[in-house]
Amino acid sequence: MAPVPEDLFVEACERAVANNLEFVPPYGSGGALYLRPLLLGTGPEIGLYPAPEFTFIVMVIPVGNFYKGGVSPVDCLVVETFDRAAPLGTGAAKLGGNYAPVLKHSSDAKARGYPITLHLDSKTHTNVDEFSTSNFVALTAPSSSSSSSEEEAQPTFCAPESPSILNSVTKQSLVQLAKSFGWQVENRVIPFSEVTDNRFQEIAACGTAAVITPVKSIERGGVKTMIGNAKTQASIGPGFLRLFTAMRGIQNGDLEDPYGWMQPAQGIAHRHE
Ligand SMILES: *Cc1c(COP(=O)(O)O)cnc(C)c1O
Numbered sequence: 001m002a003p004v005p006e007d008l009f010v011e012a013c014e015r016a017v018a019n020n021l022e023f024v025p026p027y028g029s030g031g032a033l034y035l036r037p038l039l040l041g042t043g044p045e046i047g048l049y050p051a052p053e054f055t056f057i058v059m060v061i062p063v064g065n066f067y068k069g070g071v072s073p074v075d076c077l078v079v080e081t082f083d084r085a086a087p088l089g090t091g092a093a094k095l096g097g098n099y100a101p102v103l104k105h106s107s108d109a110k111a112r113g114y115p116i117t118l119h120l121d122s123k124t125h126t127n128v129d130e131f132s133t134s135n136f137v138a139l140t141a142p143s144s145s146s147s148s149s150e151e152e153a154q155p156t157f158c159a160p161e162s163p164s165i166l167n168s169v170t171k172q173s174l175v176q177l178a179k180s181f182g183w184q185v186e187n188r189v190i191p192f193s194e195v196t197d198n199r200f201q202e203i204a205a206c207g208t209a210a211v212i213t214p215v216k217s218i219e220r221g222g223v224k225t226m227i228g229n230a231k232t233q234a235s236i237g238p239g240f241l242r243l244f245t246a247m248r249g250i251q252n253g254d255l256e257d258p259y260g261w262m263q264p265a266q267g268i269a270h271r272h273e
Helices: 006-018 096-111 169-180 230-234 238-251 265-271
Strands: 032-042 053-063 074-078 116-120 128-131 135-140 156-160 184-188 200-207 211-220 223-226
Touching: 006 032, 006 053, 096 116, 116 211, 128 156, 135 169, 156 169, 169 184, 169 200, 169 238, 200 238, 211 230, 211 238
Parallel strands: 074 116, 074 211, 156 184
Antiparallel strands: 032 053, 116 128, 128 135, 135 156, 135 200, 200 211, 211 223
8 A cells, every 4th residue: 555644644634633623522521532544445456456546534533431430340352263463464554454354253252241352473372462452561560679668669561572463552652651650661572371370460451542441351261360459350450540540641631741642733723724
């Protein structure tokens, strides 16, 4: 596909927001205006060639509060009978073809009581890749030995390294926030055995729509591993709560944004009038 030049991409996003300001959910509602850029190829072509023409669309849609009624940790099922992405395939791209084939498996899982599904690496089924529509992130139990008595014990933020997962902008943002807290960050291969060995005190899915969805259990082949303790299974754990609060605080304009993530929408509106 023809890549969309960055300035055109950004301008299209700005215009979509500027022309739909009245659909931005009000401050304090917990809602957001979700932006969904989309690139599709079309043309009078039956042969297997790249499309002669591409259409770039930016859709916006107001979404409600993802966490109405509180953040409830979810049960997760590992998809064993289907691979989301080939080892050297297109798993790293937000590509329609990566999602439609998973729907059957995620719908079946939902019907069985698992709102979220996890994929292991397709080649060996031993390492964690990501959830069907979000990245896997985890916090190790805080090591009290590495911090002085006055300092709060600090977890390590872990995210899987894999050529088959999406490089989530939410994960990249959480990494920056975790570093700003002084936490260690590990981007590395994560064997699934670390999940079953209870190496992680908190596990969550992260992506633009919900930011963080805590996971309370992960089941694989009939074996269910509970994550963390009774507290983190009942509600979002302290580590991810801190990250979520910082992220939402910046998004809502309540906290200073030292990272350049925010753009004032009024300025956008005037520029494109
Ligand atoms: C959209 C998506 C994510 C999250 O990416 P963000 O850039 O944070 O929205 C992660 N994994 C998959 C498979 C996705 O489709």
